[in-house]
Every structure is written in C-alpha cells, then in structure tokens.
Amino acid sequence: MDGLEFVSDIYVPHMLHALVVRSPVARGRLVSVECPQLPDDYTLLTAEDIPGENTLGDSDVPILAGGWLSHIGEPVALLLGPDRDELEKYADNCKVVAEEDTPVFSMADAAETDIVARRELCAGDPEAAFAGAASTFQSDYETGIQEHWYSEPCGAVAWIEPQDTPEGLGPEDQRPEGLRPSGLRLIVRTATQWPFHVGDSVARVLAGPDAPVVHVEPCAVDIHLDGKFLYPSLVSCHAALGAWITGMPVRMVLSKKEDFAFSPKRFGTGISVSSAFDEKGELTGVKVEARINVGAYGAGATEMLDQVCLGSLGMYAAKNVSFRGTAFRTNIPPQGPFAGFGLAQGAFAMERHVSLIADDRRQDPAEWRRVNFPKAGTLSPGLPVTDAVPWDRLVETATGMSDYGRKWASYELLRRKRREQLPQDEAPQAVWPERGETLRGIGMAMGFQGNGLLHPGPDGGSYGVELILEKDGSLEIKTGMPGAGRGTVWTDIAMEILGVEAENVRVNGEDGMEAGPAVMSRKTTALAELVERACLAIRGLRFRDPLPISAKETAGPSENPEWSRLFRLPGGEAPDCGGFLRPGAAAAVVEVEIDPVEYVPRIRGVWLAVDGGRVFREDRACRGLRLSVIQALGWAYRERPGYVAGRVPEGGFEGFDIAGASEIPPIEIDFVRGSSEKPRGVGDLPFACVPAAYLQAVSQVMGRHFRSIPLKAQDIREGDTQ
Numbered sequence: 001m002d003g004l005e006f007v008s009d010i011y012v013p014h015m016l017h018a019l020v021v022r023s024p025v026a027r028g029r030l031v032s033v034e035c036p037q038l039p040d041d042y043t044l045l046t047a048e049d050i051p052g053e054n055t056l057g058d059s060d061v062p063i064l065a066g067g068w069l070s071h072i073g074e075p076v077a078l079l080l081g082p083d084r085d086e087l088e089k090y091a092d093n094c095k096v097v098a099e100e101d102t103p104v105f106s107m108a109d110a111a112e113t114d115i116v117a118r119r120e121l122c123a124g125d126p127e128a129a130f131a132g133a134a135s136t137f138q139s140d141y142e143t144g145i146q147e148h149w150y151s152e153p154c155g156a157v158a159w160i161e162p163q164d165t166p167e168g169l170g171p172e173d174q175r176p177e178g179l180r181p182s183g184l185r186l187i188v189r190t191a192t193q194w195p196f197h198v199g200d201s202v203a204r205v206l207a208g209p210d211a212p213v214v215h216v217e218p219c220a221v222d223i224h225l226d227g228k229f230l231y232p233s234l235v236s237c238h239a240a241l242g243a244w245i246t247g248m249p250v251r252m253v254l255s256k257k258e259d260f261a262f263s264p265k266r267f268g269t270g271i272s273v274s275s276a277f278d279e280k281g282e283l284t285g286v287k288v289e290a291r292i293n294v295g296a297y298g299a300g301a302t303e304m305l306d307q308v309c310l311g312s313l314g315m316y317a318a319k320n321v322s323f324r325g326t327a328f329r330t331n332i333p334p335q336g337p338f339a340g341f342g343l344a345q346g347a348f349a350m351e352r353h354v355s356l357i358a359d360d361r362r363q364d365p366a367e368w369r370r371v372n373f374p375k376a377g378t379l380s381p382g383l384p385v386t387d388a389v390p391w392d393r394l395v396e397t398a399t400g401m402s403d404y405g406r407k408w409a410s411y412e413l414l415r416r417k418r419r420e421q422l423p424q425d426e427a428p429q430a431v432w433p434e435r436g437e438t439l440r441g442i443g444m445a446m447g448f449q450g451n452g453l454l455h456p457g458p459d460g461g462s463y464g465v466e467l468i469l470e471k472d473g474s475l476e477i478k479t480g481m482p483g484a485g486r487g488t489v490w491t492d493i494a495m496e497i498l499g500v501e502a503e504n505v506r507v508n509g510e511d512g513m514e515a516g517p518a519v520m521s522r523k524t525t526a527l528a529e530l531v532e533r534a535c536l537a538i539r540g541l542r543f544r545d546p547l548p549i550s551a552k553e554t555a556g557p558s559e560n561p562e563w564s565r566l567f568r569l570p571g572g573e574a575p576d577c578g579g580f581l582r583p584g585a586a587a588a589v590v591e592v593e594i595d596p597v598e599y600v601p602r603i604r605g606v607w608l609a610v611d612g613g614r615v616f617r618e619d620r621a622c623r624g625l626r627l628s629v630i631q632a633l634g635w636a637y638r639e640r641p642g643y644v645a646g647r648v649p650e651g652g653f654e655g656f657d658i659a660g661a662s663e664i665p666p667i668e669i670d671f672v673r674g675s676s677e678k679p680r681g682v683g684d685l686p687f688a689c690v691p692a693a694y695l696q697a698v699s700q701v702m703g704r705h706f707r708s709i710p711l712k713a714q715d716i717r718e719g720d721t722q
Contacts, residue, residue: 007155007191007219008253015157015249016043017084018242019091021077022262023069026103026331026646030069033077034095042081042090043246050241052207056234057197058458059299061334063205063237069098070296071333072647073262075234080242080250103331105646107270107291110328116298117327119305121313121566123381124320126276129285133276137357141273141349142708145642146266146338146635148227149658151220154263155253156190156232156239163213185213188240191221192232194517195480196459201233202240212244218480225631226337226519230299231263260656261648264336265641267304268293271312271349275357276320283372285320286380288312290346292327295335301327302570303455304342310580311346311688313381315391315448316354317374321381332643339628341520343449344687348709351445351692356705364408365696366399366444379448379583384562386581387676389448390611397609397670398444398587404607407442407591411700414439419703438593440604443696446587447688451525451681452579453517455569456557461576463516464554465527467494467534471547474504481507481515481527489524489616490531497535498542520579521681524616528679530555584680585611588689592697599716601698603633603665610669610685613676621682622669628686629667630659636691636709 021033021044035044047054047066054062065076076096081087104110130136163185186206192198195216203214216236221228235252242250254263269292276285290308294301305325313321338344354372358365369391374380376388399405453461466478475494490507494500515527530553537551558578567575587609592601606629615621638657641648695706702716 005219006152007157007189008152010157010189010219010251012157012159012249012251015159015251016080016082016242016246017087018239018250018252019079019087020075020238021079021091021094021096023065023072023074023076023098024096025069025098025100026072026105028069028098028100030065030067030076031097031099034097036090036093038090042079042087045078045080045241045245046076049245050205052211053204055204056237056299057201057204057230059297061234061297061299063234063241071331073333074296075238078238078242080246103646105330105332105643107293107328107330110330114329115326116294116329117301117305119309119323119325121309121323122321123566126285126287126320126322129320130274130276130287133284134279135277136274137353137360138272138274139353139356139705140707141271141352143269143345143348144640144708144710145268145335146639147260147641147656148225148263148265148338150224150227151222152191153254153256153259154191154228154232154235156188156236157249157251158186158188158236158239158243159249160184160186160212160243160247185215186240186244188214188216188236189219190216190232190236191219191228192216192236193221193224193226193229193519194233196514197230197457197517198233198236200458201237205237205241206244214240221518223627225339226341227263229337229517229519231336257653260653262333264295264334266338266635267295267335269308269345271308271346273312273349273353275353283316283318286313286318288323290323290325292325292342293330293332293335294327295330295332297334298327298329299334300336303453304337306454306567307340307342308346310379311340311343312350314347314350314354315374315389315446316372316380318380319382331646338687339631339684340449340687341453344684344691347447347688348692351447351689352695352707355443355445355692355696355699359699359705364405366395366404366408369446370395379580382562383566384560385583387613387678389583389585390672390675391446391585393672394446394585394587394609394611397672398589398607401609401668401670402442402589402591402605402607404442404444404589411441415700415703438595439701440591440593441697441700442589442591443693443700444587444589445689445692445696446585447685448583448585449520449681449684449688450580450583451520452522452576453519454567454575454577456576457517459514459516461516461557462554463514463526464552465515465530465534466550466552467531467538468548468550469498469538469542473500474506475500477505477507477531479507479515479527481518481523489528489620492616493528493532494535497532497539521584521683522579525679525681526555526579528616582613582676582678582680584613584682584685586682586685586689588686588693590690590693590697592694592701594698594701594716599713601637601716603694605666605668606690608667608669608686608690609672610682611672611675611680612682613678613680615671615682616679618671624683625669625686626667628683629690630664632686632690633694634658635687636694637711640710640712
C-alpha cells in the first residue's frame with residue numbers, strides 16, 4: 001500500500017478490456033440494445049446479467065439501466081473483449097433503441113416530482129424579526145458546476161482468485177469455468193476515496209449463493225477534489241461484474257474525454273439570502289432559500305443539501321434564522337460533491353450578501369464582519385463547537401498580511417469619486433482612465449469547513465486504525481484509508497512519538513479496519529488523531545511488554561443535542577456532528593486590477609489566514625492550500641464546463657480552461673497560532689472564501705454587486721447589477 005500505483009498502470013495477463021455502451025437520450029424508456037455478432041471471446045452484458053442488486057451502494061443509481069433512462073451517457077451495457085481497438089469498433093456499431101420522453105435540464109423546469117431531498121431549519125422567530133425590521137436586504141446568487149480534473153480518469157481492474165492464494169500464483173492462473181467453487185474472492189483495484197463503498201457496492205451487485213468475498217485494494221487517488229468519492233464505485237461494479245461473469249480479469253479505464261463528459265461535477269446552486277436589521281443596525285434575522293441541481297438520481301443529495309445549509313447560514317450572530325433547501329433531480333449526468341461538499345456554495349452566497357450590506361452602508365466589509373461574528377464557541381444559528389474559532393484574529397492576520405485597510409480605503413475613495421463624476425445616464429466606463437491604465441480593487445471573505453460528513457453512510461460512520469510495532473522495529477498501520485502511506489502526517493506522528501524512521505512505516509489496507517471516506521481533511525484530523533493515540537498506547541507498553549505490540553483505536557458518530565434538534569436526518573437519526581465540532585476556518589483577501597479595454601481582471605495577490613489548530617506539517621499544509629486557492633480561483637472566473645441539452649457541447653472538452661503555471665498569482669498563507677491543540681481541517685477552506693473575496697474585489701472596481709460564478713469578462717463589461 002505504501003507504493004500506491006495508478007489504475008492506468010495496472011495490466012494483468014490474459015485480461016479483458018471493458019467499454020460502456022451508453023444511452024443516447026436524456027430521458028426515456030430503453031427498448032433494446034442491438035449489437036453486431038460478436039466473436040466467442042467477446043461478451044455483451046446488460047442489466048439482465050446482474051446476479052444481485054442493480055443499484056450503486058445505498059443509492060438508486062443503476063449499475064446498468066434496464067428500463068428507464070435518465071441522462072445522456074447513462075450505462076446500458078458493457079462490452080468485454082481482449083483487444084481494445086476491436087472492442088471500440090464493436091461499440092461503435094452497437095445501437096441503443098429508446099422511446100424518448102421530454103427531459104428536464106434545469107431547476108427552473110423541474111416539477112414537484114423531481115425533488116429528491118428537502119431541508120428546513122428554523123431557530124428563533126425569523127418571521128417576527130423580519131416583520132419588525134427597520135431595514136432588510138435581499139439578494140440572489142448562483143454558482144456553476146466545476147470539473148474535478150484529477151490526475152487520471154476513473155477506472156478499475158478486477159479479477160478472481162482463491163481466498164488463500166499460494167505464493168507465486170497470479171490472477172492470470174485463475175480462470176474458473178462453469179459453477180464456481182466456494183472460497184473465491186474478487187479483487188478490485190481502483191482509485192477511490194471510500195474503499196468501503198466500493199466493496200459494499202460490488203458485494204450487492206454480485207450477491208447470490210456463490211458470491212465471492214470482495215476485497216478492495218485502493219490505488220493512488222492523488223489530487224481528487226472529492227471527484228473520486230462515489231463514482232469509482234460504479235466503474236468498479238462494471239469491472240467486477242465483467243470479471244465475475246467471464247471468469248477473466250477485466251480492466252476498465254475511461255478515456256479522459258469520456259470521464260469529462262459523464263463523471264460527476266460540482267453541483268450548481270441558486271441561493272437567495274435575506275437579512276433583517278433593527279434601528280441600531282444590528283442583525284436580527286436571516287432567511288436562506290437554496291436550490292441545488294444534483295442531476296440524475298440524486299445520490300448523496302441530503303448530505304450535499306445540508307452542507308449548503310451550513311455554509312449559507314455563515315458564521316454571523318443572528319438568533320432568528322430559517323433555511324429552506326431543495327435538491328432537484330434533472331436529466332443531466334449525476335452531479336456530486338467537490339471539495340467542500342456544498343459548504344463552499346453556501347458560503348459564497350452568504351459572504352457576497354455580507355459584502356452587499358457593507359457596501360450599501362459604505363462600511364468596510366472587514367469591519368462589518370468583526371462586529372457581527374457569533375459568540376465564542378458557536379456557529380450560526382447557535383450550533384455549538386468544542387473549540388472557539390478565533391474569527392477576529394483571522395481577520396486581523398489576513399488584513400495585516402495584505403495591507404487591506406489602507407488599500408480598501410484608497411480604492412473605495414477612488415471608486416466614489418468616479419461615481420460622483422458620473423452623469424446619471426452614463427455607463428461607469430465613461431469616467432474610466434485612458435487606455436493602458438488600470439483600476440484596482442480588493443475584497444475579503446470568511447469561510448469554515450468540517451472534517452467529516454453529517455450523514456453516516458452504509459458503514460455506519462465508524463472508523464478506526466490498528467498499529468503493530470514489530471520485532472524488527474518497523475511499524476504497520478492497518479486501515480482502509482487510501483493514499484496514507486509514507487510521506488504523510490501519519491508517518492510524522494510515528495517518527496515523533498515512537499522514533500520509527502519513515503522507511504520503516506508501512507500502511508496496509510489488506511484486512512484493515514474501516515476508515516470511512518477520505519474527504520474534508522479526515523486523514524489529517526480524525527484518522528491522524530487515532531494514529532496518535534495508538535502510538536502513545538504503544539509507547540506506554542514498549543519497554544514493559546515484548547514485541548510485537550499492537551494498539552487499536554476506534555471512533556464512531558458523535559451526537560450533540562442542539563445539532564440533533566436542528567439537523568434531524570430523514571430517517572429520524574441524529575446527525576454525526578463530530579466533524580464540525582472543531583471546524584477549520586480562514587479569512588481570504590484578494591486584490592485585482594482591471595484594464596478598461598478587455599475587462600479581464602488580473603489577480604495581484606491572494607492572502608489567506610488559516611486556523612488549522614494543530615498543524616502537523618505546515619509546509620505540506622501550505623502546498624495543499626496553495627493548490628486549493630488555484631482551483632478555487634478557477635471556479636470563480638475561468639472554468640466554464642456546462643451542459644447543452646443534457647450533454648457536454650462539442651469542443652467542451654478540448655476548450656476546457658485551467659490555469660497554467662505562469663498565470664498563478666502570488667499566494668501568501670499564514671496560520672493563526674495556538675488556537676487549539678487538536679487538528680482542524682484546512683484543505684477545503686479556500687473554496688469557501690476565495691471566490692467571494694475575488695468577486696468583491698472586482699465589484700469594488702466596477703461599482704457593481706456581482707452575484708454569480710464563474711464571472712466572465714462579458715459579465716464585468718455588461719454589469720451584473722442589483
């Protein structure tokens with residue numbers, strides 16, 4: 001497990017390749033799959049060939065659609081054969097016959113029957129707060145989708161072998177025919193953030209009297225941005241089904257273009273925020289209405305909707321709060337989480353709304369935030385946290401790093417002078433400087449993140465690690481968490497507490513303990529804390545007990561009465577709030593300049609102040625945060641993937657735009673010291689604050705309140721006004 005390889009590097013002798021035959025319609029009834037005559041060593045599989053459940057994990061996503069079709073590109077059949085080039089020829093000659101129905105592509109066209117999840121939350125009496133308000137503000141915001149653009153496309157390799165494989169016997173020697181004897185296991189190699197979900201999904205698909213034991217060996221996920229959370233489970237089910245039916249090893253790796261067209265993207269949102277104030281200007285109430293487009297089926301919709309809820313309520317002191325959220329199913333490919341799981345979309349809306357209020361009052365947005373932060377030890381609307389977040393220190397650090405106060409006052413003065421010179425019937429460009437000159441703006445925003453999911457998945461939300469200190473001084477860490485081998489904080493912890501050298505630490509996922517999904521910095525927070533506790537336990541026994549010495553640490557869902565009252569799950573269960581009791585937090589400042597010809601902002605700098613609690617390795621944390629800043633900026637203004645009539649338009653893949661090395665702006669990161677002795681998640685923080693700070697900087701230049709991302713040059717030119 002230490003030397004994790006990529007799926008695309010795995011080739012097994014005598015293996016078959018697998019290709020997906022996909023739906024050509026966005027919505028309709030599948031009539032038939034017509035395929036040319038295949039040679040004996042080629043196979044076509046449809047939903048009828050699935051021995052167990054035809055659903056992915058605990059969702060309603062079909063492994064192979066057998067009746068109703070819900071999006072263009074939906075898998076309806078698998079083609080397997082030894083030669084990929086020949087396989088592609090056969091796939092091109094396959095014909096999917098369907099009776100097309102009227103599709104729904106947008107939330108505006110969705111009906112009541114297209115709703116897959118709701119969330120309503122109420123604290124205090126928001127209706128009374130708005131009825132008695134001296135002033136109110138209301139604004140609407142939209143966030144677009146975003147491509148994960150990970151290192152390699154999704155893929156999986158699967159094969160069958162006896163449970164006790166003799167040494168030297170490889171998968172190429174295991175080709176059972178006819179009825180399979182008992183004692184078989186099916187190996188799945190895939191790049192996944194959640195090995196348990198892969199194993200659980202495959203086991204359901206192959207369920208039956210002769211079903212094999214499913215064993216998942218994670219490959220390198222590298223930079224995934226939560227794009228390999230659920231989708232690898234679907235691809236793994238395809239490879240596993242092919243291997244089980246044919247008895248041959250099966251390799252299924254999507255092309256980059258295929259992955260781009262059909263894999264989940266960051267889901268889009270439409271969020272309305274309203275706020276109420278009394279005569280003294282104090283915030284008395286907040287109302288939020290959110291709509292999210294989860295595409296076909298809506299796997300994970302409740303989790304994503306609740307994360308949007310948390311993010312959009314923000315971190316400001318309002319006692320009277322309501323949230324109404326709706327997740328809609330549409331006929332675009334299934335949409336999924338991105339780094340932040342929905343917190344980023346919600347935070348964007350609230351942070352832009354806060355800047356709107358400050359701008360209307362001609363108040364420094366940083367100062368408005370200082371005045372309206374919640375009391376220590378809570379998030380809005382009074383949700384308790386274990387360790388108080390140092391909001392004031394974050395603002396102080398970020399503004400100090402960037403010289404924000406002086407710049408904001410200067411840029412604001414210039415903006416107001418331009419506005420005063422502007423005739424009422426003239427566009428703001430009328431008083432812009434001469435060609436070649438530029439104007440500048442600066443913006444700030446806040447954000448926070450949790451370290452886990454609110455909804456326990458099929459694993460029940462339990463996780464753990466087991467450490468074994470061997471006689472030769474090496475340390476084995478057993479866990480199901482992928483990508484946590486050498487060079488990670490786990491190794492650093494072992495070196496610090498037990499003095500074990502990095503080369504003597506190995507992370508073993510085989511027969512390891514369930515570790516939950518690798519999302520929202522869980523590897524460096526929840527799991528790292530268990531590794532630390534196990535190391536301390538071994539150290540306490542090291543010179544009293546003979547080697548080898550083992551220590552096992554486990555944890556499960558955490559409940560809190562206030563969280564349970566506000567976030568009761570659909571089945572009546574309490575949410576797992578453990579990942580949010582110690583939230584990470586950040587303040588971001590972004591400075592831009594815009595020329596009056598092209599209207600293309602150039603980012604002069606990004607400053608990020610971070611509360612990460614105890615940070616095991618600041619150099620690694622900074623590298624991860626820097627990458628997240630770049631990706632967050634891409635979401636804010638340059639990455640524009642989208643669907644036209646339910647599909648990625650022609651040229652969408654080739655024209656997809658990401659930042660090159662020369663386009664990356666200066667990024668400065670600082671950590672607030674001593675906020676907590678416990679680690680807090682930090683990896684997703686830039687997505688929650690950098691886009692809103694960027695739009696505020698552009699808004700200061702243009703004198704407009706921009707409301708949606710990605711923000712295009714045309715939007716700036718035309719003015720997305722109030």
